[in-house]
Amino acid sequence: MADDNTFDYLLDDDFFEGLDEPDRTDIELKPEWVGNEESTTHKAWLAISGLKPQKVQSIKQCKKPDGRTAKSVYQIAKSEVAKQVGISAQSIFRTSSFSPSILAYFDEVNAELQARFDKKVARAVKAKNTGVRTKKKEQIIQSYQQLQAENDKLKKTTTKQLLDPIKRGLPLDLRRKLGL
Numbered sequence: 001m002a003d004d005n006t007f008d009y010l011l012d013d014d015f016f017e018g019l020d021e022p023d024r025t026d027i028e029l030k031p032e033w034v035g036n037e038e039s040t041t042h043k044a045w046l047a048i049s050g051l052k053p054q055k056v057q058s059i060k061q062c063k064k065p066d067g068r069t070a071k072s073v074y075q076i077a078k079s080e081v082a083k084q085v086g087i088s089a090q091s092i093f094r095t096s097s098f099s100p101s102i103l104a105y106f107d108e109v110n111a112e113l114q115a116r117f118d119k120k121v122a123r124a125v126k127a128k129n130t131g132v133r134t135k136k137k138e139q140i141i142q143s144y145q146q147l148q149a150e151n152d153k154l155k156k157t158t159t160k161q162l163l164d165p166i167k168r169g170l171p172l173d174l175r176r177k178l179g180l
Contacts, residue, residue, distance in 0.1 A: 033101040040087060041098045047084035048102075048109055051076045055113050065121045074117035075110050 035041045059065075059074045071077075082089035093103050132140060167180055 031101075031105065033098060035098075040085065040092065040096065041102060043085045044081055044092050044102050045105065047081045048076060048106055050084070051080055052109050052113070056116065059113065059117050059120055062117075062120065065117060065124050067121075069117075074113050076106070076113065078106070081106070 031045070033041065034045045055074055055076055062069060062073055078089040078093055082092055085092060093099055093106065096102075135143075167175070170178075170180070
């Protein structure tokens with residue numbers, strides 16, 4: 001094994017976090033600004049907390065993450081929260097008394113999702129920029145021709161030509177024992 005670290009970029013913290021407690025969610029850690037179970041704050045908070053694992057899962061399943069990936073894959077939209085709560089996004093995030101708190105939580109969750117997505121993009125770019133893919137066609141052709149010429153040269157050298165320098169490098173007493 002030449003290098004055991006070649007696949008380290010494939011492992012991420014999300015994989016190991018998932019092994020600890022698979023069914024654990026952040027719902028049990030209810031912030032103090034969240035009201036009782038019938039309140040809009042509770043419903044909005046539950047909606048955001050429920051959408052977060054879905055977005056984390058869609059980030060994990062994203063095959064080719066890059067700058068062109070739709071934000072709906074890795075970000076929670078205010079309209080998604082509003083649809084689950086059943087109230088307009090404007091009243092949840094702008095006009096209500098709890099709006100600053102829920103908006104801060106919403107932005108915090110989206111920032112975390114953005115960080116996860118950026119990490120995935122960085123891993124994908126690192127994997128993409130390896131090997132022959134990064135070289136230009138002319139460089140690949142040149143290195144191929146060089147290797148082919150070197151291979152032909154090695155084929156032409158005979159066994160005697162290879163062994164003579166080795167034989168000359170052996171100590172005299174060893175050559176006598178071997179009968180050379």
